Amino acid sequence: MNDFPAFTFSTVAHIVCELGAAGRLGEHIAQGFPTARRALLVTDPGFLKTGLVDAPAASLQRAGIQVTIYSNVVADPPEQTVLDAVTAARQHGTDIVIGLGGGSSMDVAKLIAVLAGGDQQIGAIYGIGNVKGDRLPLVQIPTTAGTGSEVTNIAIVTTGATTKMGVVAPQLYADMALLDAELTLGLPPAVTAATGIDAMVHAIEAYTSRHKKNPLSDILARKALGLLSANLIAACEDGRNLAARQAMLLGAMLAGQAFSNAPVAAVHALAYPIGGTFHVPHGLSNSLVLPHVLRFNLPAAAGLYAELAEIVVPEVSGSEEARAEALVVAMQQIATITGIQRTLQQVGIKETDLDQLADDAMLQTRLLGNNPRTVTRDDARAIYAAAL
Ligand SMILES: NC(=O)c1ccc[n+]([C@@H]2O[C@H](COP(=O)([O-])OP(=O)(O)OC[C@H]3O[C@@H](n4cnc5c(N)ncnc54)[C@H](O)[C@@H]3O)[C@@H](O)[C@H]2O)c1
Ligand SMILES: [Fe+2]
Numbered sequence: 001m002n003d004f005p006a007f008t009f010s011t012v013a014h015i016v017c018e019l020g021a022a023g024r025l026g027e028h029i030a031q032g033f034p035t036a037r038r039a040l041l042v043t044d045p046g047f048l049k050t051g052l053v054d055a056p057a058a059s060l061q062r063a064g065i066q067v068t069i070y071s072n073v074v075a076d077p078p079e080q081t082v083l084d085a086v087t088a089a090r091q092h093g094t095d096i097v098i099g100l101g102g103g104s105s106m107d108v109a110k111l112i113a114v115l116a117g118g119d120q121q122i123g124a125i126y127g128i129g130n131v132k133g134d135r136l137p138l139v140q141i142p143t144t145a146g147t148g149s150e151v152t153n154i155a156i157v158t159t160g161a162t163t164k165m166g167v168v169a170p171q172l173y174a175d176m177a178l179l180d181a182e183l184t185l186g187l188p189p190a191v192t193a194a195t196g197i198d199a200m201v202h203a204i205e206a207y208t209s210r211h212k213k214n215p216l217s218d219i220l221a222r223k224a225l226g227l228l229s230a231n232l233i234a235a236c237e238d239g240r241n242l243a244a245r246q247a248m249l250l251g252a253m254l255a256g257q258a259f260s261n262a263p264v265a266a267v268h269a270l271a272y273p274i275g276g277t278f279h280v281p282h283g284l285s286n287s288l289v290l291p292h293v294l295r296f297n298l299p300a301a302a303g304l305y306a307e308l309a310e311i312v313v314p315e316v317s318g319s320e321e322a323r324a325e326a327l328v329v330a331m332q333q334i335a336t337i338t339g340i341q342r343t344l345q346q347v348g349i350k351e352t353d354l355d356q357l358a359d360d361a362m363l364q365t366r367l368l369g370n371n372p373r374t375v376t377r378d379d380a381r382a383i384y385a386a387a388l
Contacts, residue, residue, distance in 0.1 A: 007214035025056040026063030036096040044073040089116035103147030107155040131169035145248035146195025148256015150177035181245035193338035194283030199252035206258035217262035227251030265371035273360035300373035
């Protein structure tokens with residue numbers, strides 16, 4: 001007898017997890033995509049400034065592949081950024097797209113691969129399953145250990161002053177993901193912390209996802225949480241700790257594989273309006289509401305949180321409720337130790353903003369539907385008030 005429901009599971013077929021692999025990018029591409037001749041490397045100005053684009057670009061050239069660097073991606077990419085990037089890809093006759101950056105650059109790379117090779121307009125692909133046909137070959141190389149976008153089938157675009165839209169389609173799974181911690185060595189501690197907590201949230205929310213929780217996502221979420229909780233503080237305290245950095249990258253990717261198949265819920269639903277309206281980075285927005293959503297979920301999710309507490313706080317003991325509470329406390333402690341902002345007020349949000357935030361959060365119906373406990377508008381308002 002099965003004691004779990006039927007499920008489907010998809011992920012990226014080829015994964016390279018190897019220190020120094022970015023410097024050998026040309027070899028990996030030549031092997032995996034022997035006909036590729038003109039690559040578009042998609043990144044943002046901040047990452048470009050680190051100089052870390054040079055080695056992978058040189059390695060591509062050594063492999064006989066022409067490289068164009070597109071470095072105009074901005075955080076939480078607006079639609080126009082995507083359209084400009086698609087134009088650049090077409091002008092250069094791009095035949096392989098390589099995302100090299102955080103979630104913003106990788107999301108733009110996904111959309112270039114879909115739009116540059118086809119004739120769909122961007123407006124036609126928002127939503128679930130609206131991408132038609134093939135895309136250009138796509139390789140993803142994360143430089144933050146956070147979103148897991150290198151292995152997810154989602155791209156998020158800022159469509160208005162404060163609104164975001166998602167594209168969810170199987171074509172957004174890359175052909176290859178390459179994890180090399182050398183690219184993340186210069187990531188500032190606060191960004192390391194916020195993006196790492198985002199990855200932990202992916203694991204926690206996948207593990208408690210109401211509709212699509214499945215055994216494969218569970219295994220991945222548990223392993224992800226173990227790696228992330230054991231290495232996040234070390235990576236923040238010593239950014240040059242390569243072992244901790246590589247463990248973080250692996251943990252973030254495993255969490256991405258988990259939540260791509262067992263989707264995230266109320267933490268993300270309540271975080272999006274904070275990011276959209278107040279331009280707070282994605283990971284920090286999640287971190288600000290996380291403990292308060294976890295506490296709200298306790299009546300419905302204490303059993304699963306208790307299981308995760310045993311991973312994050314191995315010495316935990318006591319009743320199910322006590323262990324679940326230990327997970328909440330541990331997540332709060334991680335945020336405290338890293339020194340990132342802890343309250344909505346610290347990012348400029350006032351009491352008078354909470355009604356609008358609650359209204360906006362209720363629009364995230366797809367995410368709220370995955371939450372282990374039903375969230376009403378009053379609940380959302382109360383969670384924001386607790387986070388203030
Ligand atoms: N597709 C998905 O599955 C998914 C999931 C969650 C979030 N997202 C999206 O991803 C975006 C957030 O991505 P993110 O948190 O990775 O941040 P990001 O890509 O927006 O980058 C944040 C900042 O970090 C800098 N940076 C990145 N790597 C660096 C490095 N190695 N060294 C120094 N600086 C570096 C960048 O220059 C940038 O200023 C949002 O748009 C969010 O909506 C996507
Ligand atoms: Fe996230």
